[in-house]
Amino acid sequence: MTFKQKFNITPRYLTENTSRRPSLPVNTVRFIVAHDTGNPGSSAAANVSYYERSCNDMEASAHLFVDDTDIIECIPFLTGPAEKAWHVIYNTPIDNELFGVDANDCAGGIELCYGGNIDLNTAYKRYVWVTAFSCWRYGLNPVSDITGHCILDPKRKVDPKNAFNLLSKTFEDFIADVIAEYTECLAPHENEIIKGKGLDKGVAVTILNTWLKPSWYAANETGNKNQADYIHWLADKIREGSGLESDN
């Protein structure tokens, strides 16, 4: 099963073994934390450039930044083996209560850029997609395995609601959008043949025209109604399985 690659993810990794990118592996990705930058008007590229310039100034980072033109990964998560990013303070107990682990050790952090010249509706679509893709990539359940920075650290943080409020979206709306995107991106694409789940249209047409139609006519001619009905049923199943229009 493949996940529809609607957008490109650009790796632009921070310098290794720095304060922002400690180059520590994440052994098990357990959940995703939704963030926004809290800095209206700053693009994905600008945020990553700033992180790189200040890579030894502080232990604060995230894996991905998303705006209306770019999805940039500055710490490996989807474009390479997952590494730790420092995106939720360690001394909040909520991540441990909800997931049994600290977010910094086991969660992907995804930042939504907003404000200024950023087309937030477009940025949000990309953000929803990359969150859904992250769930698929790590076998997470989008219903239960996505949380927000504001949920994990409610006394200090409001993100990603800075951005969501501008879209008149609640956190629950966001989860519903991710679930819908996840479902859509997993659905079989047009003309995709999935082993055991579909039949190639050309093969179906050949079976119908070469074998079933002549047999159906023959059965009718000899008055064998049961046989004719059976062949008709079989033909419908083959049309159904290959996505051809029914002739009923």
Ligand SMILES: [Zn+2]
């Ligand atoms: Zn945050």
